Amino acid sequence: MVSERVVLRFPRKLIEQPIIYMLSKKYDLVFNILFARVMPNQEGVLVAELSGEDDNYQQGIDYLKENEVDVQLLSRDVVRDEKRCTMCGACTAVCPTGALSIPDRKTMIVTFEVDKCVACGQCVEACPSNAMKVSLSGLEELGLENI
Template identity: 50%
Template sequence: MYSRMLVLQFPKTEVEKPIVCFLATDFDLTFNILKATILPRQEGVMVMELSGAKKDFNRGIRYLKDRGVHIQPVGQDINRNKNKCTHCGACTAVCPTGALSIKRPEMSVIFNHNKCSVCGLCVPACPPRAMEISIVGNPIVK
């Protein structure tokens, strides 16, 4: 499975067409729309995660480009809001890379940003929602 976060910019001539739906039906891709601004007769912008077999993914990207859609990869980051963190340790149980750990004997949560793979498992696991996924510097999931 191949997966990428993308920003799609739709020309105003294409915003009223179900282009994204065709990614699922014609190219066997799955998508998760994270944010979209699509208005009639105006340029549209959508942030989405697109997933599927690499061959299908590449075919889907070619289809979008052929329709005049401008595509940019998205930078993604995980941050811990120190003011919200209660140091409960729930995030450490789901972190596959050890980026989140408990410092003993203080029992405080330590976040090693360099070890983080940005898998996002810590976000729903965090009861006070101190873990945040940011895309291009803007928090989108809290």
Template identity: 40%
Template sequence: MKKRINLTFPKRAISIPITYRLAKDFNIAANIIRAQVAPNKVGKMVLELSGDIDQLEEAMEWMRSQDIEVSQHGREIVIDDMVCVDCGLCTGVCPTESLTLDPKTFQLNFLRSRCVVCEQCVTACPVNAIAVNL
């Protein structure tokens, strides 16, 4: 099973090797989607976890026991097809190539499974057809 979560680390928990512990202690693969972690600062990370459902729950409980705030990642990019003009400006800023233009029809294609919700496309869209759904 896969689960995308948000982590918020207190300053004292920054040095905990989270992804290592998830793999070693809980047999969970952790894909880091986004991270802002620096010494003596509150850290934030978005992880996609893959593993057995029971082990995922155990791992999230362990992180909470380390005073790491764990929440479900519910944000996603939404595109209003009625507003989108298929200009392709968003495709140039998309780091995962989840936004592409069809070479034959020149219509925008969105592969939600590749999207990491970096939000770069939101600011790039000149007609405000792209937004983040919370």
């Protein structure tokens, strides 16, 4: 099962085509539309969460590209606000990769190794201080940083 956030840009000639309908019908993909914008006589932009079985997902992405839809995956970056972090350690209990850990029990300092992070977002839920945040790069240019 795959679930990804994507930005889709539809050239003007495709705006009235049933592309999304076909994705759902042909590839059994589920679309959760987060944002849509169609400007008269210009391209259409859709930001959506796209979910489905692995093979269907890949075939659906290929179908979009074959139809000249520009597909951009939104990468997720996780950051820690050092000023908010109280070193309580709650996040280390949920982090599946060990990106958040307490390597030294004497100091009890919680370290965050970004290169081990898979952006699952579990620490964001677990942090009582709202120190952990997920940001989606690629949305800034659309002015949609907060969706």
